[in-house]
Amino acid sequence: MNTFGRNLKITTFGESHGAAVGAVIDGCPAGIVLNENDIQSLLDRRRPGTSPLTSARQERDRVEILSGVFEGKTTGTPIAMIVRNEDRQSKDYDALREVFRPGHADFTYQEKYGIRDHRGGGRSSGRETVGRVAAGALALKYLAANGITITGKIIEVHGKSDPGEIENEILAAKNAGDSVGGIVEIVAKGCPPGLGDPVFGKLDALIAGAMMGIGAVKGVGIGDGFAVAGKFGSENNDQMTKDGFSSNHAGGILGGISSGQDIVVRIAVKPTPSIAKTQQTRDIHGNVVDISIRGRHDPCIVPRIVPVAEAMLALVLMDCMLEQEKYRN
Amino acid sequence: MNTFGRNLKITTFGESHGAAVGAVIDGCPAGIVLNENDIQSLLDRRRPGTSPLTSARQERDRVEILSGVFEGKTTGTPIAMIVRNEDRQSKDYDALREVFRPGHADFTYQEKYGIRDHRGGGRSSGRETVGRVAAGALALKYLAANGITITGKIIEVHGKSDPGEIENEILAAKNAGDSVGGIVEIVAKGCPPGLGDPVFGKLDALIAGAMMGIGAVKGVGIGDGFAVAGKFGSENNDQMTKDGFSSNHAGGILGGISSGQDIVVRIAVKPTPSIAKTQQTRDIHGNVVDISIRGRHDPCIVPRIVPVAEAMLALVLMDCMLEQEKYRN
């Protein structure tokens, strides 16, 4: 479904080459100071066309708030926000109307719906994340007012962790008509203990679902993540001291509930599937064809996923903060 | 929350040393042949006390179906199932009433609720998974009737993948008063294309949330998982041939929707936090104390997580199958 969250509910809508993308936020407390600039600054971080490393698509991505804000404050009613799609070179996609791009959602959308908006990936485009980031901007603001900050960063791209080497890897892939993947880490500082619900609503489960719901993410780890598989219990347990914990292998979550330590999440991002290199695929008639995807594509989506992952973690945490309010006696 | 699923809704309840554990399944189609033996056989696979590698706790774990089945068939009404807790040596836990075991949910439950059933971990005990496995047995039966099979296996324990070496690692850890973690892989074969919902309800997101909602799981990967971070797009894309796909790096999911290939999931399981080795911790009064956890604990939870992970994947897939029915025109 297109709605995320239990208390703060975000519904996103829009296709890459439709009239607009956007989000409706329901369940936001009244009285939060909010204007379009608060949202615009985070949107600008995910915007394409700002460096040689990203897609050349030019979008001003100007957000308009349609409802839910009165005289500069949220009113407790749904906040609808839209961003018009401006640079829609839909003609570029005519060749793809009947072909399934490898690694893309084209084939599975066709199988599921029997119809798809092929222009720029339609709903499966990364452009859908505009709505998430707009909503996330509100959540980040709410969290900051509660002493919680969220920061994302690139850990590695194609095996490299040095910023200069990362840039080289991306440009080399671009020049070769190829693409590369990487790992992003998002850390939340200042979280109170008690967030998250045991069993199916564990904080790790909510975060994992949120992250895996971002296109291109194929792995999620909390704290030490997959490294726990190779450890002894005596190494992995975070012992307690007078001041708190002596380590943070658990990534700030014990039994599905935040412990008050930093929440640490890592996600694995696959290489952009749109590449110029020739690949074999099928069309909707079952014919096997060659494909070389030209156009304005990111050779590495990792940098642009950082603000999206921050937004998703912010939405999870704000949702849990509201949930937690219910059980304060 | 304690409910899982959108169409097939499972609510589990029960504490390790309470009267019973169980589950209520709502949304199950009518007319499915079901009896207690169908459920018992999967429950027996997760039962403790069956090998030197697992906890010595003896539970017959006899399931009783209280409702929703009439003359051997489901009726479309809620199926309630309970398993009485029999071998409750609650006295063993008296020493832990006021102490937070490292790596356990003791501290965070206390912070969240201000009260906790300390006996055997209460609700955070692995015993909660009895309800999931009971529900999963129904889902596995439904899926099998639709040509879908799910198989889980241990990939590695503490860095070893050979069964004999795995057994040695576990026994060595047990003898050292320690514990070890590992990796489990679950594969679903025979899934039709089209399952899963784009955006927040991506099949990968649903699976990741389901797996991370199992206690002790700290990482989830779909298909190649974290390995995608080091690859080129040209390596990672699954090209299409006349007969399907030439590889399955995506783990059977494209754009959040099943492609018809095998669905491949890997999870990282942390070492059991309950160990005999002395650790430092705190009690509820803030005193720093030493703790050595004696009692009947698994030195490695990995083998017993396999049926739980199978059950969770089965619940996700049956839920998606029912969801999919809505959109067949």
Next chain:
Amino acid sequence: MNTFGRNLKITTFGESHGAAVGAVIDGCPAGIVLNENDIQSLLDRRRPGTSPLTSARQERDRVEILSGVFEGKTTGTPIAMIVRNEDRQSKDYDALREVFRPGHADFTYQEKYGIRDHRGGGRSSGRETVGRVAAGALALKYLAANGITITGKIIEVHGKSDPGEIENEILAAKNAGDSVGGIVEIVAKGCPPGLGDPVFGKLDALIAGAMMGIGAVKGVGIGDGFAVAGKFGSENNDQMTKDGFSSNHAGGILGGISSGQDIVVRIAVKPTPSIAKTQQTRDIHGNVVDISIRGRHDPCIVPRIVPVAEAMLALVLMDCMLEQEKYRN
């Protein structure tokens, strides 16, 4: 579905002649003092077999709490409660296995599910309300601690409002092999203003849905209910004074949100459909047959619906109280 509520979530299960009926309550705050006696006393009010006016079915209806309570207090985990079905004279229903009783759910269950537990109405039996009443007892306790009391009463039965006349009407109907309907009023006193959510979650909408979800209820009115249709705005508006409102035509709800006045709800209860008088109906093979329903049936369900309606209003209000907590800044 079989789950009610957004924050306090009640799932009921069980058939009239199955092993047990019951409920699982999820989302209850920790720390509430609760034992089986708290629940038993409300259950006893809805129990049959206590007067010549009600069904002769004898059920002790002893509730057992299976989980979620530790040392006399709720722990924040799911509270599962069951009541075993004892006086199951299922043989009485053999004649009804293939016949659709007029005014009952027999025909529609058969159409919907293709299978039904015909014994005593199965899931559509009034016995399902045991789970609601058990959950409602907890809600009533929570509300009382917050200064809110709920009282239901019979307003009229078959057009009569005097208690003696009501008793006569019921006995006369019973003797004639017939049944009668009536009207019940439920009032909540002490509700704070602010409960309920505008638009689809209006407090009136939540209450109307809750009441109409009780079997046999065919009409719901808030405050003046249907009488508003014949009034002028100047008569119907509740004007404000220094101390509050000068009248309560609105039944304590304005714009879907509680105003702090008494919440007043009236429900119309249909005559029990099970009557001894001969009626025409069909069997599952399409044959038209005569039917005279013998057995232990209430000639008027109105008195026994009172505690059920109180329970449902309590569940709605506790749910809204918890919802409200989220938005306190």
Next chain:
Amino acid sequence: MNTFGRNLKITTFGESHGAAVGAVIDGCPAGIVLNENDIQSLLDRRRPGTSPLTSARQERDRVEILSGVFEGKTTGTPIAMIVRNEDRQSKDYDALREVFRPGHADFTYQEKYGIRDHRGGGRSSGRETVGRVAAGALALKYLAANGITITGKIIEVHGKSDPGEIENEILAAKNAGDSVGGIVEIVAKGCPPGLGDPVFGKLDALIAGAMMGIGAVKGVGIGDGFAVAGKFGSENNDQMTKDGFSSNHAGGILGGISSGQDIVVRIAVKPTPSIAKTQQTRDIHGNVVDISIRGRHDPCIVPRIVPVAEAMLALVLMDCMLEQEKYRN
């Protein structure tokens, strides 16, 4: 909350004098032919400014579809629709910034949120129903394609049922600076048996919640509604014949499930609270003040509620149709 439905999920947003009102529809099957004209025609029926009996507010109410439709067909992705607010004479409402209008949501919004958009009632304005009607137009189209039609009509206004008398009553009230209420009936023909879910999701419960969620509705009856209270079971039961049922006192719903007969719903609509007659009220400072509400108000909201009630019933039924699809084996 601002979302309605379980399978077809409608989220509405917007205030009377904000930038726009609208809705996002999630869960709509792919492949339905839909364009803006389909929606416009139903919107035009609820539009003000079309007769001396309705508000003089002039709104063209032009709907724009922002997403979810591609080449004239739904794609299975969210359908976002907006209607810009054009005739916003917000100045008219300056006098009401600090005063609570009797019978309005002003007081309760202030109590709940501590802030409110006072202009034209903000979110509590009847203008919110634009989003519902837009979504309902889609549902009506879907239902019509499945052989189901929905028709609403005025049964009575201020005790009168003749159209001419109704018009006189409304004009007389208007001239007196007053307003009147009435009763609306909505009938769905062609519904298959089997819609609705027993217990809390009974079709009557879903309909009652949907209707009571429309502003100004204070009573709901299914079939004979409150009249059942005065009847014998032998009068109220709908007996079965070879061809179906011999009567329809139940309004097409038995045990919460549709029987295949016409679904008959009646709702009681209160007189518009905005009247010119002087009333006593309070302001936000606690002062008692006199108020006479001038401006462009409907003296009777009953005619304009008809398409809204039709839309809500359509949304309920389409939702149940989709739900039903899940359980077809």
